[in-house]
Amino acid sequence: xxxxxxxxxxxxxxxxxxxxxxxxxxxxxxxxxxxxxxxxxxxxxxxxxxxxxxxxxxxxxxxxxxxxxxxxxxxxxxxxxxxxxxxxxxxxxxxxxxxxxxxxxxxxxxxxxxxxxxxxxxxxxxxxxxxxxxxxxxxxxxxxxxxxxxxxxxxxxxxxxxxxxxxxxxxxxxxxxxxxxxxxxxxxxxxxxxxxxxxxxxxxxxxxxxxxxxxxxxxxxxxxxxxxxxxxxxxxxxxxxxxxxxxxxxxxxxxxxxxxxxxxxxxxxxxxxxxxxxxxxxxxxxxxxxxxxxxxxxxxxxxxxxxxxxxxxxxxxxxxxxxxxxxxxxxxxxxxxxxxxxxxxxxxxxxxxxxxxxxxxxxxxxxxxxxxxxxxxxxxxxxxxxxxxxxxxxxxxxxxxxx
Amino acid sequence: xxxxxxxxxxxxxxxxxxxxxxxxxxxxxxxxxxxxxxxxxxxxxxxxxxxxxxxxxxxxxxxxxxxxxxxxxxxxxxxxxxxxxxxxxxxxxxxxxxxxxxxxxxxxxxxxxxxxxxxxxxxxxxxxxxxxxxxxxxxxxxxxxxxxxxxxxxxxxxxxxxxxxxxxxxxxxxxxxxxxxxxxxxxxxxxxxxxxxxxxxxxxxxxxxxxxxxxxxxxxxxxxxxxxxxxxx
Numbered sequence: 001x002x003x004x005x006x007x008x009x010x011x012x013x014x015x016x017x018x019x020x021x022x023x024x025x026x027x028x029x030x031x032x033x034x035x036x037x038x039x040x041x042x043x044x045x046x047x048x049x050x051x052x053x054x055x056x057x058x059x060x061x062x063x064x065x066x067x068x069x070x071x072x073x074x075x076x077x078x079x080x081x082x083x084x085x086x087x088x089x090x091x092x093x094x095x096x097x098x099x100x101x102x103x104x105x106x107x108x109x110x111x112x113x114x115x116x117x118x119x120x121x122x123x124x125x126x127x128x129x130x131x132x133x134x135x136x137x138x139x140x141x142x143x144x145x146x147x148x149x150x151x152x153x154x155x156x157x158x159x160x161x162x163x164x165x166x167x168x169x170x171x172x173x174x175x176x177x178x179x180x181x182x183x184x185x186x187x188x189x190x191x192x193x194x195x196x197x198x199x200x201x202x203x204x205x206x207x208x209x210x211x212x213x214x215x216x217x218x219x220x221x222x223x224x225x226x227x228x229x230x231x232x233x234x235x236x237x238x239x240x241x242x243x244x245x246x247x248x249x250x251x252x253x254x255x256x257x258x259x260x261x262x263x264x265x266x267x268x269x270x271x272x273x274x275x276x277x278x279x280x281x282x283x284x285x286x287x288x289x290x291x292x293x294x295x296x297x298x299x300x301x302x303x304x305x306x307x308x309x310x311x312x313x314x315x316x317x318x319x320x321x322x323x324x325x326x327x328x329x330x331x332x333x334x335x336x337x338x339x340x341x342x343x344x345x346x347x348x349x350x351x352x353x354x355x356x357x358x359x360x361x362x363x364x365x366x367x368x369x370x371x372x373x374x375x376x377x378x379x380x381x382x383x384x385x386x387x388x389x390x391x392x393x394x395x396x397x398x399x400x401x402x403x
Numbered sequence: 404x405x406x407x408x409x410x411x412x413x414x415x416x417x418x419x420x421x422x423x424x425x426x427x428x429x430x431x432x433x434x435x436x437x438x439x440x441x442x443x444x445x446x447x448x449x450x451x452x453x454x455x456x457x458x459x460x461x462x463x464x465x466x467x468x469x470x471x472x473x474x475x476x477x478x479x480x481x482x483x484x485x486x487x488x489x490x491x492x493x494x495x496x497x498x499x500x501x502x503x504x505x506x507x508x509x510x511x512x513x514x515x516x517x518x519x520x521x522x523x524x525x526x527x528x529x530x531x532x533x534x535x536x537x538x539x540x541x542x543x544x545x546x547x548x549x550x551x552x553x554x555x556x557x558x559x560x561x562x563x564x565x566x567x568x569x570x571x572x573x574x575x576x577x578x579x580x581x582x583x584x585x586x587x588x589x590x591x592x593x594x595x596x597x598x599x600x601x602x603x604x605x606x607x608x609x610x611x612x613x614x615x616x617x618x619x620x621x622x623x624x625x626x627x628x629x630x631x632x633x634x635x636x
Contacts, residue, residue: 007513010505011498018500018541306496309457310557311485312513396457400496 007312008319015320016327024328027292031332031376034285036339038372041274043344044352046363053259055198058128061258062227063236064243067251074098075250078223084246085228090239092231093125096223098212101181104153104205106167106174111153115178115205117212126227129194129206136172136192143208147176147188150202151195164203178205184215226250282375289383293325297387304391305399314392318385325384329376337369404597405431405454405565410463412449412620423449424460425620431565436591436598438608441617447601448569450617454599455490455567456480467564485513489558489566493573495550497542503529503553504538507560514561528560529553531594532586548579555586559596566590568600572607584610 016024057063066085068075075081078096085094098117103110120139124130129148130138135156139148155166170176174190188207195202212218230239236254243252297304304317344364351361391399412424424446431437439447452458453465456472465473472483484490497506504525511521529535532552542550551571558566568587572580588610590596600611608614608628616624 003513003515006518007509010509010512011501014498014501014505302496303498306492307498308481309455309484309490309492309496311481311488311510311561313481313485316513397452 001315004313004316005319007316008321009323011307011312011316011320012323012327015324027328028331028335030288031285031329032335032339034281034288035333035336035372035376036343037281038278038285038375039336039340039368040343040362041277042368043340043362043364044360045274046365046368047352047360049259050363051360053255055196055200056259057255059196059198059201060225060227061253061255062126063230063233063255064228064240065253065255065258066226066228066243066248067253068224069250074218074222074224075226077221078226079221081223081226081248081250084248085226085243088239088242088246090231090235090242092229093122094226094228095119095122095126096209096221097225097227098209098216098218098222099224100212100216102205103179104147104149104167105177105179106170109165109167111165111167113150113153113203113205115147115180115207115212117207117209119209126229128196129201132194132196132201133192134195136190138192138194139206139208141208143191144211145186145188146191146207147178148192148194148206149176149190150204151193152199152202153205154190154193156193156195164199180215182216186211186215282379285376286379286383289325289329289380290387292328293321293384294387296324297321297391301391301394302400304388305394305396308392308396309400314389317392318388321388322381322385325380326377328384329380333373333376404433404435404468405599406464406466407454408464410450410453410465411461412446412453412458413461422620424453426463427617427620427622429615429622429625431597431599433564433597434591434595435613436587436611437600437613437615438611439599439601439615439617440603440605440608443603445617446620447617449620451567451569451599451601455488456484457490485510486561487564489561489563491551491554491558491566491568491571493570495542495547495554495574497550497553497557499542502539502541503534503545503556506542506553507557510557510561524560525556528556531559531590532556533582546579547575548582551575551579551583552586555583555590559590565597565599568598570601570603572602572604580604580607 066075066081082094082096085091095118100115100117101112102115103112118129120130120143121141133148134151139146149167149170152164153166154170155168167176170190172190172192175187176190177185177187179185194206213222228239228243230236236256240252240254307317308314344362347362351359353359407430408428410424410427411422414421414423427450439450441447449458453460456475460473463473464471467487472480475483501509504522507525507528508518508521511524512518516524526535526538529538532555534549534552534556537545537549542553545553555571572583575583584607587598587600591598600607612628614624614626614628615622
């Protein structure tokens with residue numbers, strides 16, 4: 001077996017060393033493109049996932065979000081939940097929120113929104129809401145008649161504004177009328193306009209927690225969610241368990257749980273395209289390697305017969321083609337990696353921009369790279385070996401003289 | 404050394420079968436240089452291919468040093484071809500992407516020798532055919548005669564019991580043909596190499612000990628040359 005491999009390696013090495021260099025370069029180039037195709041699109045999708053999950057963490061869900069259990073609309077004793085949660089080691093901050101439906105009217109223009117009632121001072125440690133104000137100021141502890149509007153609602157968004165209805169000329173200082181889902185009407189002065197370049201943020205409006213509590217007549221510190229931030233990123237699952245152990249009986253989700261559910265749908269279509277793209281790439285790659293090796297073998301069928309005639313074993317011949325295709329694919333992978341990392345460097349410096357401000361940088365995923373490399377290698381051995389095995393089984397006379 | 408008894412090779416079956424060999428029997432002793440001659444289609448190449456274990460006989464027995472080789476399974480035939488038999492093709496049959504030395508030492512590596520040992524064996528074989536100074540040339544950089552001498556070096560490097568040559572001078576001019584035949588003669592004289600060569604050139608008999616002539620798949624004459632080039636029988 002070892003001798004077969006040594007002889008196979010010698011035959012393959014000679015073929016590479018003295019074969020047609022232009023053909024070799026072309027084969028490697030095409031294989032590098034196939035490899036690129038396998039890894040580039042998933043990297044871009046990975047970048048989108050990072051962007052979306054980042055937004056989910058920074059705005060609605062934090063690192064961990066606690067939501068009402070069962071069919072309950074509210075967490076009934078949110079302060080108790082907050083107390084237990086804050087006492088858990090590894091929790092950096094936690095706050096409660098109340099999300100409700102409402103419509104906002106300004107100069108005969110009406111839009112439907114979700115209004116989040118929050119405790120403004122606590123949000124500085126929890127979310128990016130306070131830092132996403134592009135006009136005016138964020139809410140304060142005394143902001144009882146004031147509202148923060150998302151840029152899409154206000155009509156100032158230059159990126160997503162065309163798709164949604166807006167209030168037209170509502171700016172900082174404008175008065176807007178809010179009709180809550182229970183029919184209660186309130187008038188608020190616009191204190192600030194926020195922009196997160198994401199619908200979930202820019203279609204939202206924020207008021208003080210106590211406003212919602214009052215409008216809905218809620219008692220006993222109710223909340224639709226308790227949002228938690230942790231000290232150490234990556235410890236969310238452990239902290240989640242600790243919160244449960246601390247006696248919190250509501251539903252507890254990490255940002256990953258939530259993102260998976262929410263983003264899954266958004267990325268499902270992209271994922272399907274990605275899977276199709278990977279599948280087609282693999283088929284094209286396998287076919288290409290098969291064709292290359294098969295043409296190579298047809299051209300050298302006589303040579304294979306001669307090798308057999310002088311005593312070289314069929315196994316050596318199969319090894320030689322396995323090594324040859326392995327060399328093609330390894331070179332293709334190396335060239336593909338160079339191309340891939342060059343593109344990664346380029347896109348880190350020049351990220352893809354959606355809606356003018358959503359910046360997507362492709363993510364280098366080592367697992368994806370390793371999986372793609374292994375797939376290509378397996379493919380090369382199969383695609384390179386099968387035709388060689390088939391021809392090496394032919395009779396010597398048929399191989400050499402076509403009989 | 405070689406004993407062939409009533410060897411037959413038919414292509415096809417029934418009344419339309421082509422009888423390429425139709426009952427051939429002979430013996431070849433160790434150290435003999437034998438030419439198999441005959442007109443085109445007489446069966447000489449078919450006979451050589453069967454002797455070199457490249458093809459199967461339809462009927463008959465064939466032994467090398469007492470071992471019945473005609474019915475060996477392919478794996479053993481392959482091993483036999485590697486270790487006991489050298490074969491020189493009409494069109495050299497060198498691997499174009501391998502140097503002269505690589506063409507020769509690939510077989511030694513197959514036998515388990517290290518690359519260095521195999522290279523030394525190749526140099527020795529190339530020396531015997533007068534090409535010691537061209538081990539790194541690829542076939543495209545060699546003349547027809549030189550290519551054939553590399554092919555001979557490849558055949559003799561493994562020190563086979565017997566060497567077969569299928570019209571080794573067919574693609575060569577007279578001068579190169581003479582050089583190749585001189586190599587054969589020297590291998591036979593100096594090293595006692597048993598050689599069976601198919602040829603259709605009458606002047607080649609000057610170099611051999613014995614001439615077997617075929618016609619329509621049968622031996623029509625088997626002549627010993629007392630002095631090379633002189634017909635004894």
